[in-house]
Amino acid sequence: MTRDEFSELALACLGEVTAFARRLTPGGADADDLIQSTYERAFATWSTLRERRACRAWLFQIARHLHFDRLRAVKARPELRLIDDDDAIPAVATMAADAIERLDAREINAALSHLDEAQREAVLLCDLWGFAYDEIAAITSVPIGTVRSRIARGRARLAALLGNAASAEQSERRRP
Amino acid sequence: MTCDLHRADLSAHIDGALSPGERVALDEHIAACAACRTDFASLRAVKHAVGRLSSREEPPGAVRARVEALRFSPPRIRRHRVAWSVAAGLVLAAGASVAFIVTSRDSSLTGELADILVADHLKSVPEAKPVEVASSDLRVVAKFFAGKTPFEPVVPALPGAALVGGRLCKIEGRHVELLFYRALGETLSLFVADRPLAASDCRAAKGHTVCGTTRGAHTLLLVGQRPRAELRALLDGASL
Numbered sequence: 583m584t585r586d587e588f589s590e591l592a593l594a595c596l597g598e599v600t601a602f603a604r605r606l607t608p609g610g611a612d613a614d615d616l617i618q619s620t621y622e623r624a625f626a627t628w629s630t631l632r633e634r635r636a637c638r639a640w641l642f643q644i645a646r647h648l649h650f651d652r653l654r655a656v657k658a659r660p661e662l663r664l665i666d667d668d669d670a671i672p673a674v675a676t677m678a679a680d681a682i683e684r685l686d687a688r689e690i691n692a693a694l695s696h697l698d699e700a701q702r703e704a705v706l707l708c709d710l711w712g713f714a715y716d717e718i719a720a721i722t723s724v725p726i727g728t729v730r731s732r733i734a735r736g737r738a739r740l741a742a743l744l745g746n747a748a749s750a751e752q753s754e755r756r757r758p
Numbered sequence: 759m760t761c762d763l764h765r766a767d768l769s770a771h772i773d774g775a776l777s778p779g780e781r782v783a784l785d786e787h788i789a790a791c792a793a794c795r796t797d798f799a800s801l802r803a804v805k806h807a808v809g810r811l812s813s814r815e816e817p818p819g820a821v822r823a824r825v826e827a828l829r830f831s832p833p834r835i836r837r838h839r840v841a842w843s844v845a846a847g848l849v850l851a852a853g854a855s856v857a858f859i860v861t862s863r864d865s866s867l868t869g870e871l872a873d874i875l876v877a878d879h880l881k882s883v884p885e886a887k888p889v890e891v892a893s894s895d896l897r898v899v900a901k902f903f904a905g906k907t908p909f910e911p912v913v914p915a916l917p918g919a920a921l922v923g924g925r926l927c928k929i930e931g932r933h934v935e936l937l938f939y940r941a942l943g944e945t946l947s948l949f950v951a952d953r954p955l956a957a958s959d960c961r962a963a964k965g966h967t968v969c970g971t972t973r974g975a976h977t978l979l980l981v982g983q984r985p986r987a988e989l990r991a992l993l994d995g996a997s998l
């Protein structure tokens with residue numbers, strides 16, 4: 583892969599990296615700096631990228647590492663809360679799937695905000711950006727089994743949260 | 759098997775992450791278990807709901823411009839002179855002005871850069887004006903720079919040198935660290951930038967010595983009055 587080819591690949595991901603950076607730094611102005619730092623690092627080390635198809639995941643990985651490096655520099659302990667991945671997966675709340683389909687972005691984001699950070703990250707990488715489990719494992723530096731359990735737990739929790747949101751919306755509609 | 763054992767598999771099935779054997783076994787179970795069918799539909803609806811969110815966002819124009827400019831930025835090693843931040847008269851937030859001019863072919867500091875660094879050293883040392891952060895604790899000083907520099911701040915430990923404190927500088931609109939150490943009977947200034955500059959030699963300027971080195975993505979530039987061999991030894995012994 584030439585540098586020009588890498589440039590094309592990397593810049594095609596700018597919109598997705600921007601969305602990811604904003605998810606990592608919600609409500610902060612740090613996202614712009616994170617985006618720029620990510621690409622500076624990528625352009626400085628692009629020759630270490632072995633496969634073209636790994637470029638997108640590699641950019642996400644860089645952004646994530648830079649973000650958590652900064653958090654570690656600010657705090658003695660990173661903000662990421664550890665979870666016990668051996669906990670039982672919660673039961674999925676029973677509800678009509680089509681009720682979830684009707685929810686809007688605000689309600690989905692509100693439910694996501696209630697997830698554990700690690701679970702939210704895994705669910706978003708999988709469902710929003712479409713990464714495979716092995717890619718998510720590489721981005722987040724955890725085993726594939728952990729990715730799998732985080733997604734399962736995150737989705738089960740989201741199902742409950744979105745189910746509540748859907749029920750509330752239905753009640754609102756029924757109210758005279 | 760009970761349905762509890764299927765919960766993790768249901769999500770993995772949606773993502774196509776099961777082996778063919780696991781998939782067949784789970785499909786058979788789902789066909790026979792109404793509860794798992796409902797759960798499967800709910801989890802798939804959750805995946806679709808998240809997938810409807812925006813996966814792309816437009817960065818601010820200035821950020822896009824800077825990122826796109828990187829494709830035209832020179833590779834780290836070039837055969838001709840590279841000027842990095844030659845803006846003359848750059849006014850810095852901390853009252854110090856720094857411009858970096860390096861020649862990457864021979865990895866040498868230019869005289870102009872050395873002059874500027876020495877001038878800033880003389881203007882900014884704690885004897886000339888109060889530091890913005892005063893501490894001998896590397897972590898305390900690093901914490902001061904956290905969020906202020908566009909890179910992960912590093913505060914190197916120099917062998918036999920005592921950290922005094924630091925202040926923020928700006929190079930071409932980008933903040934860098936300016937650290938002060940007591941060593942060799944004087945106050946030394948250490949500029950820490952995130953650019954992988956080629957600046958590996960020493961140069962005399964205005965009765966001072968300026969030595970540079972790169973550590974990973976960081977460039978360290980040390981300014982003091984002692985001979986280059988002594989400053990070089992300090993810089994080579996720096997631990998990040």
